[in-house]
Amino acid sequence: MRQTISIDSEQFKQTFREEAREILVDLESALLELSEFGENGELVGKVFRALHTIKGSGAMFGFERLAAFTHDLETAFDLVRAGRLQVNAELIDLTLAAVDQIRGMLEGDATAESPVREEILDKVRKWAGIAVVQEPEEKAEVAKTGKAAEPGLGSEPLREWRIHFVPGPEFLKNGANPLLLLQELKHLGRMSVRACTAGIPSLKEIDPERCYVAWDAVLNTAVSRDAIRDVFIFVEGSCELVIDPAVAEGDALSEAPPDSEKVGETCAGLGAAKEANTDRRTGPADRRVHDHGEMATSLRVPVGKLDQLVNLVGELVTVQARLSELAAQRDDAEVVEVSEEVERLTAALRENSMNIRMIPIRGTFEKFRRLVHDLARDLGKDVELTLEGTETELDKTVIEQLGDPLMHLIRNSMDHGIETREVRASSGKQSPARIHLSARHAGASVLIGISDDGAGIDADAVRERAVDRGLIGRDARLSDAEVNALIFQPGFSTAKQVTDVSGRGVGMDVVRQRVESLRGTVEVSSKAGAGTSVMLRLPLTLAIIDGLLVSVGDARFVLPLANTLECIELTREDIARANGKQVVNLRGKLIPYISLRQHFKISGEPPQIEQIMVVETENGRFGLAVDQVLGNCQSVIKSLGRFYRNVQAVSGATILGNGSVALILDSERMFKEVERATLRGPRGHPVGPAKNLRGNPIPQ
Numbered sequence: 001m002r003q004t005i006s007i008d009s010e011q012f013k014q015t016f017r018e019e020a021r022e023i024l025v026d027l028e029s030a031l032l033e034l035s036e037f038g039e040n041g042e043l044v045g046k047v048f049r050a051l052h053t054i055k056g057s058g059a060m061f062g063f064e065r066l067a068a069f070t071h072d073l074e075t076a077f078d079l080v081r082a083g084r085l086q087v088n089a090e091l092i093d094l095t096l097a098a099v100d101q102i103r104g105m106l107e108g109d110a111t112a113e114s115p116v117r118e119e120i121l122d123k124v125r126k127w128a129g130i131a132v133v134q135e136p137e138e139k140a141e142v143a144k145t146g147k148a149a150e151p152g153l154g155s156e157p158l159r160e161w162r163i164h165f166v167p168g169p170e171f172l173k174n175g176a177n178p179l180l181l182l183q184e185l186k187h188l189g190r191m192s193v194r195a196c197t198a199g200i201p202s203l204k205e206i207d208p209e210r211c212y213v214a215w216d217a218v219l220n221t222a223v224s225r226d227a228i229r230d231v232f233i234f235v236e237g238s239c240e241l242v243i244d245p246a247v248a249e250g251d252a253l254s255e256a257p258p259d260s261e262k263v264g265e266t267c268a269g270l271g272a273a274k275e276a277n278t279d280r281r282t283g284p285a286d287r288r289v290h291d292h293g294e295m296a297t298s299l300r301v302p303v304g305k306l307d308q309l310v311n312l313v314g315e316l317v318t319v320q321a322r323l324s325e326l327a328a329q330r331d332d333a334e335v336v337e338v339s340e341e342v343e344r345l346t347a348a349l350r351e352n353s354m355n356i357r358m359i360p361i362r363g364t365f366e367k368f369r370r371l372v373h374d375l376a377r378d379l380g381k382d383v384e385l386t387l388e389g390t391e392t393e394l395d396k397t398v399i400e401q402l403g404d405p406l407m408h409l410i411r412n413s414m415d416h417g418i419e420t421r422e423v424r425a426s427s428g429k430q431s432p433a434r435i436h437l438s439a440r441h442a443g444a445s446v447l448i449g450i451s452d453d454g455a456g457i458d459a460d461a462v463r464e465r466a467v468d469r470g471l472i473g474r475d476a477r478l479s480d481a482e483v484n485a486l487i488f489q490p491g492f493s494t495a496k497q498v499t500d501v502s503g504r505g506v507g508m509d510v511v512r513q514r515v516e517s518l519r520g521t522v523e524v525s526s527k528a529g530a531g532t533s534v535m536l537r538l539p540l541t542l543a544i545i546d547g548l549l550v551s552v553g554d555a556r557f558v559l560p561l562a563n564t565l566e567c568i569e570l571t572r573e574d575i576a577r578a579n580g581k582q583v584v585n586l587r588g589k590l591i592p593y594i595s596l597r598q599h600f601k602i603s604g605e606p607p608q609i610e611q612i613m614v615v616e617t618e619n620g621r622f623g624l625a626v627d628q629v630l631g632n633c634q635s636v637i638k639s640l641g642r643f644y645r646n647v648q649a650v651s652g653a654t655i656l657g658n659g660s661v662a663l664i665l666d667s668e669r670m671f672k673e674v675e676r677a678t679l680r681g682p683r684g685h686p687v688g689p690a691k692n693l694r695g696n697p698i699p700q
Contacts (some may be wrong), residue, residue: 015175016061017106023050025363028099031092032369036384039080039087047095048077054102057234060180065113066105072121073098076128085128094124096370158189160246161219161228167211168238176235178211184231189221218246303396306356310543313346313353314636317544320346321633321657350544350634357397357541361439361448362390364399368410372435375414382432383418389439394446395541398518402448402538405511409450409534410435412508417454417532427529429453445520445563445668446540451533457526459483465492484524488512519651521669537668539651547654549633549662550613550626552596553604556662558635558654559624563616563667567629570610584612584623593623594674599649615667622671635664649673 027050030043037043051074059067073095079085101117124130163185167178182193196214200206219228225243232241320342327339365387372385394402418433425431438449459480466472466486486492490509515522520538539545540562547558570584570593583590593612596602612623635654644650649670650663 013061013063016057016063020054020057020106021103022363023053024099024103025366026050027054028096028370029366031095031099032373034087035089035092035373041081044077044081044087048074048081051077052230053233056184056231059184060177060234061175063105066102069098069105069117069121070102072124072128072130075130076124079128091124091127094120094127096373098124158220158222161221161225162242162244162246163217163219163228164214164240164242165217165232166214166240167235168240169210171235171238172211173209174235174238176238178213178215181231181235182215182217185217185219185228188223188228188231189219191217191219193217306396310353310357313350314544316346317350317634317636318655318657322659323657325657347634354395354541354544357395357543358393359396359399360391361394361399361402361446362387364402364406365390365437365439367403368406368437371407371410372414375411379414379418380420381414381418382421383414384432384434386434386436387438388436392439392441392446394439394538395543397543398446398538398541401514401518402536405514405536406437406448406450408508408511413450413452413454413532417452417456419455423455441540442537445537448536448538449533450536451531453531456528456530456532457484457487457524459526459528462486481523481525484526487524488522519666521672544634544636545664547633547635547664548613549630549656550596550611550624551628551630552600552626553602555600555602556630556656556660557596557626558633558662558664559613559615559667560664561632565614565616565621568612568614568623570612570625572608582625586614586621591621591623593625594670595625597625597627599670599674617668617671622667624665624667624670635662637664 027047030046030050034040034043034047051070055067055070055074058064058070076085076091077095080087080091098117098120101114101120165178165181167176171178185191186193194216196216197212199214200212206212221228225245228243229236229241232239323339324343327336330336369385372383375381376383413435418435419427419429421431424433433453435450435452438447438451440447462483463472463478463486466483466489467474469489469492471486471489471492472478487508488511492508512522515536515538518538520536523535523537524532525535526532545558546561548561548564550557550559568584568586574584578584582595583592591614595606595610597604597606606625607627610625610627611629612625613629614621614623633654633656637652638654640647640650640653649666651666651669652664653661654664656662
């Protein structure tokens with residue numbers, strides 16, 4: 001009975017698409033850096049390698065049209081890399097346009113023809129002097145003289161290389177096709193190849209998913225060893241590869257066509273020869289024998305499986321909390337020991353699963369280089385994008401939802417904030433203008449900043465627009481912060497006309513909604529003539545956090561452990577000495593606090609000695625007064641739903657070990673909410689100068 005083994009080629013194609021998207025981000029970034037800083041050998045090499053990788057892997061996985069489209073672009077940058085051509089704005093713009101086409105081919109039908117792609121290639125060939133095909137008389141000249149010609153660039157002598165290629169055990173399982181590699185190798189010159197079948201086992205022992213054939217080839221070409229190795233760049237980790245000159249370097253080069261008999265040496269003989277062979281230029285023989293046990297490997301996992309893992313870990317955390325509570329109620333040392341061991345393992349599993357979800361924000365930031373580049377060209381403005389903190393890690397779910405808010409903020413800065421060249425020159429401002437993207441950790445949060453050095457927010461125009469729309473009364477007294485907050489109202493825009501960039505009033509509203517859906521906050525500060533700064537405060541993760549469980553009466557609350565500093569006692573005497581002020585002495589320094597009992601209107605008398613949890617916020621240290629601290633807990637964050645979306649002080653809820661629900665507090669929002677409440681009278685109008693809980697004026 002014959003068994004048919006099939007390899008899911010679509011799976012490997014999808015893997016190629018995912019990896020190609022990542023490569024395109026790096027490619028786009030390198031092109032924009034070339035445009036900004038001028039020609040740089042390292043950047044040119046980075047662009048060339050990215051194009052070569054896309055071309056080679058595309059051909060390997062059946063994306064022939066994509067590979068063919070990328071070929072001439074790769075050739076152009078190879079000429080630049082060799083110093084024969086210079087990078088200019090035309091080549092960069094053509095390559096950026098090609099990147100858009102490649103991205104479209106990855107997302108759509110990669111086999112469809114496109115006149116746009118042909119137009120791009122025609123311009124690239126014209127720019128680089130690349131011929132489309134080699135004429136028959138040119139081929140005859142190569143055969144006669146033994147020299148390969150590059151159109152318009154002179155000629156290079158041919159060299160003869162011997163190549164020994166042995167696929168490893170995982171070669172086919174990784175989706176690689178050795179015949180496609182040999183076919184690409186053949187395009188580099190005249191080649192003779194021989195298959196070595198000595199390694200094929202008996203039919204009983206054969207593994208249908210393994211390649212047992214090796215190949216020896218003799219290649220006559222004008223390209224270098226590195227160019228030959230680039231053909232195998234994607235599979236070097238799963239094969240054995242030896243590339244040696246057929247004649248010692250520096251000796252006379254053979255101009256005779258390769259003799260197939262020379263390739264007839266046994267594979268064993270070549271294998272033994274490569275062990276002792278040395279290269280005069282590099283020293284040891286250029287062997288590529290890879291020990292798979294020592295290789296650094298990575299595994300690409302679908303997002304759905306990762307989310308499922310985190311959900312299961314979350315359920316395990318809840319069950320572990322219940323086990324710990326039951327163990328504490330029983331006087332059984334063995335049960336307590338098992339409970340503590342399960343708690344330790346659960347904590348380690350939780351930490352590892354959370355780390356898997358954490359990814360650097362670099363990829364998100366880098367893709368905005370292209371947005372700024374294109375908008376600057378369309379709007380006729382000179383703008384430079386600078387990045388800071390690109391290695392800051394954030395939960396993948398948060399990063400996935402950051403794209404739209406950041407895009408709207410940058411578009412807003414480009415259109416409304418950054419002035420034209422003429423206006424900046426008349427104001428004495430330097431050119432180019434600057435937009436700065438930054439990221440940094442702050443306790444259990446990440447701060448994402450977007451700032452520009454443009455004209456700033458026109459407070460009078462915003463106020464006038466808000467009055468026209470009935471959002472505020474004409475006599476309303478608003479602080480600068482409150483005026484700036486108006487731009488996040490749905491449909492709000494000060495633009496005099498609608499353009500492709502802005503003017504419909506949907507951008508900033510999207511920013512606010514998306515950030516709040518992530519349990520984050522957004523703040524705007526601006527100074528006329530000096531620029532605008534927007535700060536997004538986002539949670540590190542949306543899944544599981546370390547927290548402190550506290551109680552007020554029968555209610556239970558969780559404080560995120562990352563920004564909780566310490567716990568101090570609050571006695572009745574301390575309250576009396578404060579003369580009605582909610583402040584407490586912390587090692588000689590007064591800090592304000594909020595009573596959770598009063599804030600949430602929980603009935604009952606507080607204990608004689610309350611506990612104050614000291615927390616760190618953006619505006620300094622504050623306290624939260626609670627009845628009792630119950631201990632550490634790992635909290636699986638659950639959303640409260642749309643009904644509670646306006647409850648600012650609560651960021652979510654968690655299920656405790658006994659099945660009850662505890663609210664997860666957002667101390668940052670809570671203090672801001674209390675500060676705003678203290679600044680307003682019964683009808684919501686400001687009362688006196690704006691001050692915070694410390695009694696200090698709030699910066700305007």
